[in-house]
Each structure stands twice: as structure tokens, then as C-alpha cells.
């Protein structure tokens with residue numbers, strides 16, 4: 176993970192770098208640092224903690240320069256500390272910021288120690304800067320030294336590099352980690368994500384795998400992996416600089432929960448004509464691809480994986496489309512057998528999740544002919560590497576806990592189920608029913624958001640709890656999984672989800688008055704089964720909290736609390752039941768005083784294995 180920013184301009188770049196870092200904090204926030212060149216001298220500041228700590232340090236002891244690089248870190252090699260914070264420096268001249276992991280760093284380090292280099296950090300990154308230092312001894316300039324260095328690196332990297340002796344060039348390169356160049360007027364920038372640079376430009380060049388670029392004040396030269404001059408197009412971003420504003424909300428997460436009705440309306444916008452889903456929404460040759468596929472394999476991580484699990488119920492139940500779902504980090508190493516004509520569907524908010532990207536590449540190696548991604552970031556790697564794309568259009572999601580990205584993924588997956596299902600056993604009637612439900616969804620979510628007050632009161636019972644169980648059945652089991660992930664992620668309460676029928680096979684032993692059991696209980700064909708599972712909890716003195724269809728009567732005796740959820744149709748019900756679970760986690764986390772938007776040890780975009 177980690178976020179990189181850099182710039183070469185005719186003005187002081189420090190405020191630009193700091194603003195960029197704040198916008199990249201979702202990628203990591205355990206320490207931050209920057210380095211600038213001023214009058215052929217390298218100046219560096221680093222601080223443990225978030226970017227605001229670095230900002231305070233710079234306020235107390237300012238530095239300035241017209242060329243510089245900066246970094247916000249999510250620790251991989253070496254604990255969070257000032258010494259491990261980037262930039263890393265060699266010979267007091269060269270500074271490097273890095274996003275990724277250098278897999279052969281131990282081997283490089285052994286050689287460098289023998290050459291007399293002193294190491295001041297435990298990071299894998301430090302070997303890069305010493306390697307550039309070495310290469311500079313025999314190279315014409317920094318650009319050549321970096322080209323030489325990257326040939327020795329194994330693993331993933333996006334790098335920004337400066338040399339105090341060459342204040343007119345910023346060198347950048349990428350392989351396996353994202354990096355964009357921001358094109359200004361008489362100035363150039365680099366960043367891990369366009370969002371970091373939106374205050375200074377909306378024009379971007381997306382570096383390709385293996386590219387090395389040299390940025391000057393008035394020009395940029397790019398070399399591809401074969402060291403040939405490469406012409407990369409300049410792309411205009413549609414994002415506005417204030418798209419990442421918190422507004423009047425206390426946390427991004429709360430804002431993003433409340434944005435869901437609008438976000439889903441955006442997901443559906445322009446994709447139907449006369450209530451019929453247009454298949455060209457997935458790409459110009461989508462119909463042809465869908466005509467050929469015989470099965471679907473979904474690959475994703477975390478919350479996006481949960482979206483895939485819900486979609487499997489839809490694909491198989493509603494349309495009889497064979498569908499498998501797997502955590503991307505398992506798929507990529509499992510040596511799976513792929514059936515012929517399987518559509519590989521990746522789901523990712525960021526489009527940069529390393530495991531998901533690698534799983535897609537693995538599927539292609541295994542012979543997959545068709546790929547589609549469901550993604551929220553148009554310029555991301557997954558979008559670029561997939562044949563078909565359906566954007567979720569949730570808008571920027573800043574809170575590390577995914578909320579609107581998840582529900583828009585589900586809405587988008589329903590569109591995919593319709594498009595693919597038409598070739599299988601999805602009836603015209605079911606298609607119309609699903610379409611009507613999708614269009615009703617924003618309004619239904621508005622109603623569920625009215626439960627906020629009741630859920631906030633309910634959350635008071637959780638603040639002291641150590642553990643929680645979440646139960647669901649059918650397509651609501653992945654919703655229970657998502658509820659448990661949200662709770663543990665932001666409140667640090669240990670939470671697990673079970674398909675309710677599994678309770679008696681072990682977890683029932685955990686039940687006592689201190690174990691809240693959160694149950695998702697819509698009015699569907701599995702309700703009677705679920706009621707029996709709830710009785711099992713009640714009979715053992717467990718504390719039941721039931722999110723239940725408003726039309727139902729209480730289902731168990733004893734310690735039971737009920738939050739009534741507006742009645743909705745079966746197909747969209749998993750999307751609706753997600754919202755109260757998001758609100759529950761949010762309020763519990765606020766009560767516990769955790770960092771809701773940037774929970775400990777996590778990052779928004781997981782671009783390392």
C-alpha cells in the first residue's frame with residue numbers, strides 16, 4: 176500500500192505534496208515524510224503518525240523547494256517509526272519514495288552491506304536508494320541510474336526519485352503498483368492516485384507496467400519496459416477536487432452511508448432504455464461475450480468478496496447460471512481448474528487490490544478468454560486489464576470501511592445477473608421484477624436510513640462487548656458476513672458470521688448472556704428455519720438482536736431486541752439489510768472512540784500481497 180506524491184514546479188511544492196498526502200491517507204497512515212531539493216541540497220522531514228503530524232513538524236520547522244517527493248506509509252517491512260518512514264536517502268543526495276514490496280531485498284542488502292552502505296531503516300525500500308546511488312557512479316544521470324536499478328528489482332514498485340545534484344528532474348517508474356503523472360502548466364506531478372493531484376490538475380498520464388519517466392518543468396519523457404520511447408496519452412479526469420469533502424458529517428463513513436440512495440441511482444442512470452437493460456453498458460462487444468459464456472467465476476477480496484457471494488445466489492437461483500466465488504488471494508495460488516468459456520468477474524472498489532489483479536492475471540494464464548470488472552475507479556488497473564467493465568459509480572469512497580461501494584457493487588451485480596441470465600433461465604417476468612426493484616431501491620434505502628436513531632440507541636449495549644456473532648441464511652448469510660467485517664474493522668470487537676444452520680455444529684457453545692447474536696431476518700422462504708435457529712440461541716440465554724421484516728411478529732422468547740426493517744421484495748432484500756448493519760458498526764465505533772475512517776492497521780487500497 177502506501178501513497179506517493181511528487182512534483183517539479185516553479186513554485187514551492189511542499190503545500191502541494193502535503194495536500195496530496197492527505198488525499199492519499201486512505202492508502203496508509205502510520206507515518207509520513209517528504210524531501211525537497213533547494214539549492215542543490217536535499218532536505219527531508221519525517222514523522223510517525225498521520226500526515227497532520229508531519230504538517231505540524233513542517234509548521235514548526237519549515238522547508239521549501241521546487242522539486243520534491245512525499246509518502247504516507249502502511250508498514251510492510253519494519254514497524255511504523257520515524258526511521259522507517261519514507262523518503263529513504265543515500266549519500267545525502269538521493270531520495271526515494273516507494274509503494275510496493277521488493278521481494279529480493281535481502282539479497283540486495285547483503286551485497287550493499289558488503290559494499291559499505293549503512294542501513295538506517297528496516298524497510299525493503301532502502302535497498303532501492305542505495306542501488307540508485309551505486310548505479311549513479313557509472314551512469315550519465317539519474318534517469319539512466321534508475322533504469323539500471325529497476326532491472327535488479329524483483330517484486331512490485333511505484334517509485335519517485337530525486338537527486339540533489341540534478342534539481343531539474345524527477346524520475347518516476349512503476350511495476351505492479353499504480354502511478355500517474357499529473358500534467359500541469361509548466362509543472363509536472365506524480366501520485367499513486369489521481370485524487371491526490373486534483374487540486375493542481377485534471378490532466379493525467381497513466382504509466383504502464385515497466386515504464387520509467389523523467390519529469391522536467393516543461394516536458395516529460397517516458398520509456399517502456401523495453402527501454403523504447405513510449406507515447407502515453409493524456410487523459411482528462413472527470414473528478415472534481417471537492418469530490419472528497421466530508422461535508423457536514425462527522426465522519427466520511429457516515430456521509431458515505433447516507434450517500435447510498437444517490438449512489439445507487441447513479442449506478443442505474445442511463446443503463447436502461449424503456450426499462451430494458453442495455454448490454455452495451457458493459458462494453459461495446461458485451462452481448463457477443465455474454466452469448467459465449469457458460470459459467471461465471473467471481474474473484475474479489477474483503478467486502479467485494481461478500482458482494483460476489485450474494486451474486487452467486489442471484490446467478491444460480493434466479494437464472495441457473497453456474498457461478499463460483501473465491502477470495503482472490505486463494506485463487507491465485509490454488510492452481511484452479513477453469514471450465515471452458517467461463518466469464519471471470521473481478522469486483523473491487525479501488526481496482527488496485529494486488530490479490531484481485533493477480534487472480535485475474537492467473538485466470539488469463541489458465542486460458543480464461545473473457546473478463547469483466549465491477550469497479551469504482553475508472554482509471555484503475557483492473558479496469559485497464561479487463562475486457563468488459565461496469566463501473567459502480569459510487570463516487571469517491573474515503574472511509575476505509577466500504578459502505579456505498581458495497582451496495583453499488585450489489586446493484587451492479589444485479590445488472591450483470593440480468594444480462595447474463597437472459598442467456599440462461601432468467602424469465603422475462605423475473606427480469607422485469609428485478610428491474611422494478613432496482614429502481615425502487617434508492618427510495619427503500621432512504622426509509623431504512625430512518626432507523627438511524629433506533630440503531631444508535633441499540634449500539635449503547637455493544638460498547639463493552641468483546642465478541643459478537645452474526646447470523647443469516649441464503650443470500651443474507653454474506654450480508655451477515657459483511658456486518659461482522661464492518662463491526663470488527665472499525666470497532667475492533669471480535670465478530671464472526673455463520674450461516675444460521677451451522678450454529679448447532681459448534682458456535683452454539685459460545686452462547687451466553689454476554690454474546691450478542693445479531694440476526695438478519697427478512698420475510699422469505701428460509702424464515703421458519705431461521706426462527707428455529709433463533710430459538711436455539713434464546714434457549715441458551717443468548718442475547719438476540721434481530722433485524723426483522725416489519726410485517727413479522729417477534730420470533731423468540733427471552734433476551735431479544737428487534738429492529739423492524741421496512742418490507743421489501745426478496746431479490747433486493749440483501750442490499751437493504753446491509754444498511755442497518757453499517758449503521759450499527761458505525762455507532763458502536765463512535766461510542767468506543769476508535770478512528771472510524773482510518774481504523775488501526777488497515778488501509779483503503781491494498782496494493783500489496
Ligand code: AGP
Pocket residue numbers: 476477478479522523524525526527528531575576577578661664778779780781
Ligand atoms: C472493507 O470494508 C474493507 N476495507 C476491505 O475488506 C476491502 O473491501 C478489500 O480490501 C477489497 O478492496 P477492493 O474492493 O478495493 O478490492
